[in-house]
Amino acid sequence: MAPNMAEWDQKELFPVDVMRKAAQLGFGGIYVRTDVGGSGLSRLDTSVIFEALATGCTSTTAYISIHNMCAWMIDTFGSEEQRHRFCPPLCTMEKFASYCLTEPGSGSDAASLLTSAKRQGDHYVLSGSKVQACRPRSSPGRSEAVPLLPPQPGPQVREGTFPGVAFISGGGEADIYVVMCRTGGPGPKGISCIVVEKGTPGLSFGKKERKVGWNSQPTRAVIFEDCAVPVANRIGDEGQGFLIAMRGLNGGRINVASCSLGAAYASVILTRDHLKVRKQFGEPLASNQYLQFKLADMVARLVASRLMIRNAAVALQEEREDAVALCSMAKLFATDECFAICNQALQMHGGYGYLKDCAVQQYMRDSRVHQILEGSNEVMRILISRSLLQE
16 A cells, blocks of 8 residues: 555545555454455454554545445444345455535534435435535635625625535445435434435435545445335344434544654655754754654654554443543544644654655545544533533
């Protein structure tokens, strides 16, 4: 992965063949049960694996982590027939999976999703889209007066026209879409989980989005227009979807935090090597005590992040009562700290760090989004404080 990560980033290539090689090593279903082709490993094992893989390519590893989360959801909550139908090709990565939760009006507020699934006989008919609404780059709207700032020039967009920005990783390339949709009334109890297979009539995709990082995995809107899916594709019971989604995200937070660890670790090693060879004022940068202290701080924050993640992984594996809070803490702390480490690594590389030929800038770009997805770090703070206040 490491020799190719720059090319995958710059050309926005989805490395299918390399991921299938990873699946041959058991990385397509790391914590999926062995009877359907999974590796049957623990959450702790998974964290170690994703950290290591992310040193090679953080973006690709992050997609593999999402794929694993989807396979685990089916393995854990699906029927025996569903497990044996969907999981084996996911574990070999013959087929790829995407997780469809985010909508224009429900990012952090996942329980308010609107994509509907109305039952008609032995099918559900899905309507809606899995995208994230975003205001285009332009000056503030009429109702958003900012008196301290002068008007900024920019493209004019008619009121009410806000193009969507898709946040479905693997959208358009994946074969299996694990979709959270509304089969009942408002709120979390009206949400169900349905698997939609690529090629189903009524399933379509938006344009491939241009992103700051995570460029080795495509991101598109996933759109449902009277998309009929067999009832047999529903995972779990009606109304169980929100529980499935949140259970999946607990592990997803550990996974993406582990990807941040890999990016930060690689950045520390690159920075150490750079300080040894780069000279200023007649001496290697490594002899500068200020930079020595910076490097020490980076390593200390990296190890602290790693320990928090590993601790949360064990708590999740053991299904402890504090697992949700610990996963939230680990995701919050590690993704913030690891991004700061990557950013500091770029700074310590000087102008070289800002060049596309220097890997630290890619680790920085790829790890930035980890503070946003799988539940933003603001939401992590809500979950942590709620857990404390309920004691």
